[in-house]
Amino acid sequence: MRSPLDAQLDAALASAGLRRTAGTLALARVFGTTPDAVLSHAEIEHVLVRQGVEINRVTLYRLLERFVAAGLLRRTVDAQRVSRFSAANRESGVPRFECDDCHRHFRLTDDGGKLDAAARKVLQALEAAGHEGHSIDVAVHGRCAGCAGHGLRRERA
Ligand SMILES: [Zn+2]
Known part of the structure; x- marks a missing residue:
C-alpha cells in the first residue's frame, strides 16, 4: 500500500529530476522518516542494510551526491572531514x-x-x-x- 509519505517522496524525486528506483526511494525514505537525522555515508549504509536494502557503496555515494545537487539533502563536513547528510528542507x-x-x-x-x-x-x-x-x-x-x-x-x- 502506498502511504502519503511515498507520494511526497515521489514528488520530491520527480521535481529533483531523479528517477524513482529502489535506491533513490530507500534513501529518500531514510530522511523522510527521520527528518532530524544527520548521518554519515557509513551510517546511511548501515540504516539501509538494516532495512534490507542492498545498495553498493559506490551507488550510495553517487546517489548522495545527486540528492545534494538536487537540493534534497544538505552536506556538512565535520572537524574530522567526514561528510554528513541531513534533509535540506529543515529550518x-x-x-x-x-x-x-x-x-x-x-x-x-x-x-x-x-x-x-x-x-x-x-x-x-x-x-x-x-x-x-x-x-x-x-x-x-x-x-x-x-x-x-x-x-x-x-x-x-
Ligand atoms: Zn559524544
Whole structure:
C-alpha cells in the first residue's frame, strides 16, 4: 500500500529530476522518516542494510551526491572531514551540535519555534545593517550527554 509519505517522496524525486528506483526511494525514505537525522555515508549504509536494502557503496555515494545537487539533502563536513547528510528542507536556524569526543551529530529540536525566532532576529539585525542574510547555519561544539555522563562515572570510580 502506498502511504502519503511515498507520494511526497515521489514528488520530491520527480521535481529533483531523479528517477524513482529502489535506491533513490530507500534513501529518500531514510530522511523522510527521520527528518532530524544527520548521518554519515557509513551510517546511511548501515540504516539501509538494516532495512534490507542492498545498495553498493559506490551507488550510495553517487546517489548522495545527486540528492545534494538536487537540493534534497544538505552536506556538512565535520572537524574530522567526514561528510554528513541531513534533509535540506529543515529550518536552517536550528543549530547542529557536534560532540567533540564521539563526533556524533545531533540536531536540537525547536520547541515552540524559539530557535527559529532567534534565527529570524539575527537575519533582521543583518537586514537592519543593510546586509542580505539568506540562511543561517549554526554549529555548536561540545560533549554530548552520553560522553559527558561517561566522563562523570569515570571520575567517580
Ligand atoms: Zn559524544
